Amino acid sequence: MGASQPTDTRASQPSNTRASDPTTTRASNVVTRFAPSPTGFLHIGGARTALFNYLFARHHGGQFRLRIEDTDRARSTDAAIAAIVDGMTWLDFEWDGEIVHQFARAARHAEVAHQLLENGHAYRCYATPEELTALRDAQRAAKQPMRYDGRWRDRPASDAPEAAPFVIRLKAPREDSVTIDDLVQGSVTVANAELDDMVLLRSDGTPTYMLAVVVDDHDMGVTHVIRGDDHLNNAFRQLALIGAMNWPVPAYAHIPLIHGADGAKLSKRHGALGVDAYRDEMGMLPEAVENYLLRLGWGHGDDEIIARAQAIAWFDLGAVGRGPARFDMKKLESVNGHYLRAADDARLVSLIEGRVVAGLGRELTAKDRDILQRSMPELKKRAANLNDLAAGSLFFLRTRPIPMDDGATKLLASAAPGILAEARSRFAGIIDWTAAELEEQARALAEGAAVKLGQVAQPLRAAVTGSSQSPGLFEVMATLGRDETLGRIDDALTIIQAKRADA
RNA sequence: GGUCCCAUCGUCUAGCGGUCUAGGACGUCGCCCUUUCACGGCGAAAACACGGGUUCGAUUCCCGUUGGGAUCACCA
Numbered sequence: 001m002g003a004s005q006p007t008d009t010r011a012s013q014p015s016n017t018r019a020s021d022p023t024t025t026r027a028s029n030v031v032t033r034f035a036p037s038p039t040g041f042l043h044i045g046g047a048r049t050a051l052f053n054y055l056f057a058r059h060h061g062g063q064f065r066l067r068i069e070d071t072d073r074a075r076s077t078d079a080a081i082a083a084i085v086d087g088m089t090w091l092d093f094e095w096d097g098e099i100v101h102q103f104a105r106a107a108r109h110a111e112v113a114h115q116l117l118e119n120g121h122a123y124r125c126y127a128t129p130e131e132l133t134a135l136r137d138a139q140r141a142a143k144q145p146m147r148y149d150g151r152w153r154d155r156p157a158s159d160a161p162e163a164a165p166f167v168i169r170l171k172a173p174r175e176d177s178v179t180i181d182d183l184v185q186g187s188v189t190v191a192n193a194e195l196d197d198m199v200l201l202r203s204d205g206t207p208t209y210m211l212a213v214v215v216d217d218h219d220m221g222v223t224h225v226i227r228g229d230d231h232l233n234n235a236f237r238q239l240a241l242i243g244a245m246n247w248p249v250p251a252y253a254h255i256p257l258i259h260g261a262d263g264a265k266l267s268k269r270h271g272a273l274g275v276d277a278y279r280d281e282m283g284m285l286p287e288a289v290e291n292y293l294l295r296l297g298w299g300h301g302d303d304e305i306i307a308r309a310q311a312i313a314w315f316d317l318g319a320v321g322r323g324p325a326r327f328d329m330k331k332l333e334s335v336n337g338h339y340l341r342a343a344d345d346a347r348l349v350s351l352i353e354g355r356v357v358a359g360l361g362r363e364l365t366a367k368d369r370d371i372l373q374r375s376m377p378e379l380k381k382r383a384a385n386l387n388d389l390a391a392g393s394l395f396f397l398r399t400r401p402i403p404m405d406d407g408a409t410k411l412l413a414s415a416a417p418g419i420l421a422e423a424r425s426r427f428a429g430i431i432d433w434t435a436a437e438l439e440e441q442a443r444a445l446a447e448g449a450a451v452k453l454g455q456v457a458q459p460l461r462a463a464v465t466g467s468s469q470s471p472g473l474f475e476v477m478a479t480l481g482r483d484e485t486l487g488r489i490d491d492a493l494t495i496i497q498a499k500r501a502d503a
Numbered sequence: 504g505g506u507c508c509c510a511u512c513g514u515c516u517a518g519c520g521g522u523c524u525a526g527g528a529c530g531u532c533g534c535c536c537u538u539u540c541a542c543g544g545c546g547a548a549a550a551c552a553c554g555g556g557u558u559c560g561a562u563u564c565c566c567g568u569u570g571g572g573a574u575c576a577c578c579a
Contacts, residue, residue, distance in 0.1 A: 035579095036579095037579050039579080071578090125577095129577070136576090144505080145575075146504095147505095147575070185509090188507065191506085194505080194506055208578085209578070210579090212579090213579085229574095230573060231579095232507070233507070233573070233575075234574085234579095236507095254508090256572080259571095265572090295515065296515065296516095297516090299515080302516090302517065303528095304527075321515090322509055323509045323510065323571080324509080324572060324573090326514060330529060331515065331530080332529095337542095341542075378542095381540095381541055392540095392541095439538090442538080443538095453538050455538090456538075457539075458538065460538085461538075467539090468539060469539050469540035470539070471540085473538060473539080474538085
């Protein structure tokens with residue numbers, strides 16, 4: 001490999017290149033980065049990559065940087081950049097320093113390419129796209145590996161066609177092999193003969209991703225490259241470039257991609273959505289998404305609920321699984337339910353306000369907010385997401401007469417005659433309108449009528465909540481207050497009478 | 504197809520030669536709590552892909568088979 005051998009001593013071996021020896025990594029200098037392409041939203045897989053980078057950096061007291069890989073001008077949009085920043089902010093993955101925009105550094109990338117050209121580690125290639133396509137077709141037909149054959153690698157400058165477009169390719173080593181001690185995948189070796197001379201600078205003078213990523217990681221001082229394992233193969237070619245520049249070799253950690261419930265690549269159907277969809281459409285809490293993503297492909301004994309501080313203390317790349325993990329919406333909902341129950345009531349009220357307003361068709365009053373706040377401890381035990389939570393709270397705020405669902409309608413129809421009316425008159429006489437007093441009256445009524453409490457409570461529940469299931473009935477009536485409760489019972493009585501008149 | 508990687512209950516995982524009659528969580532089922540639904544508690548069914556080795560002994564180490572994944576652009 002000669003001159004292309006990296007000078008970094010921790011990365012050298014007799015006849016091949018070795019990268020990523022974790023034992024010599026200086027923890028205090030750790031710099032990680034999350035480098036998404038702004039071609040869409042921040043999807044769930046990207047969020048997990050960001051999380052691992054964030055956790056690793058914080059665990060080592062290092063830096064976590066954000067870089068936008070926007071060299072593909074046709075596919076990069078400002079809206080996508082905004083979506084990524086928005087998602088990172090929501091998840092509270094705070095990055096250090098300014099965001100690096102890769103496109104803005106194109107001149108620096110080109111500079112490196114020309115430097116390599118001058119010192120003989122790169123060359124001009126005049127092969128046309130048609131020529132290359134034909135080459136690949138022939139290789140495919142012959143069942144040969146498809147790669148550039150190096151036809152311009154050693155040709156003298158005098159062979160160059162005049163005024164013809166050319167790309168700059170790296171003159172990569174062809175002998176020996178390269179080994180990466182990947183922090184997740186373990187030791188991986190690839191023969192240099194398997195790699196071809198990759199394009200560094202396109203014929204229009206713009207840098208390729210391969211060039212840009214290596215230059216930027218170097219210039220940003222990145223010590224640990226943690227990314228999806230779809231980049232594992234790229235790492236070997238990037239190593240050749242790093243070697244040609246004599247730059248220090250970063251440690252690598254290639255984490256497996258997330259798969260859908262059916263084991264296939266994550267598609268829009270099963271979860272490859274932007275994190276904003278988890279927030280807005282599915283009503284997830286950011287800490288729940290974070291906890292779920294952490295446990296997906298990583299474990300710490302039997303621990304399931306792991307908060308941020310604990311995650312930072314425990315996280316290590318060595319425990320990341322090497323195989324792809326399937327995304328399980330049910331488990332996410334379960335984790336979300338846990339965090340919902342643990343969440344502050346006032347925070348939940350403000351989080352569901354938009355949904356409640358939409359369901360109610362009107363703005364909330366101060367009294368509405370007070371009712372929501374007071375009923376939140378019971379409400380949140382019954383919800384797995386913010387949508388459920390909002391939907392479950394609606395009956396409190398509806399204006400009379402409240403709508404009855406099927407279960408409630410049936411309960412009213414089958415209620416023992418007179419039971420609701422008697423309950424109403426008993427409740428009307430209550431001086432101290434509390435859950436305890438309401439329950440006492442209901443129990444006395446049931447006892448007097450020789451029926452189970454459920455015979456009394458269920459029709460009442462239907463009348464007061466419009467549903468056959470709800471939080472504790474007497475607490476609900478206490479929260480609603482005397483006038484509203486009695487009014488709702490009157491409404492139900494009216495419905496029952498109308499039914500009787502029909503029959 | 505070439506190269507590389509992976510393989511424990513349906514899913515996420517614990518396990519790093521004997522502690523495994525393989526542990527936890529989600530999901531499923533049953534019971535308890537109970538005015539309903541939840542929450543909570545208790546319990547059940549459910550896995551080491553297969554075949555060879557190595558070893559006194561393999562879920563754990565090695566090889567092969569099968570299965571799965573990643574990647575092979577002037578895209579990132």
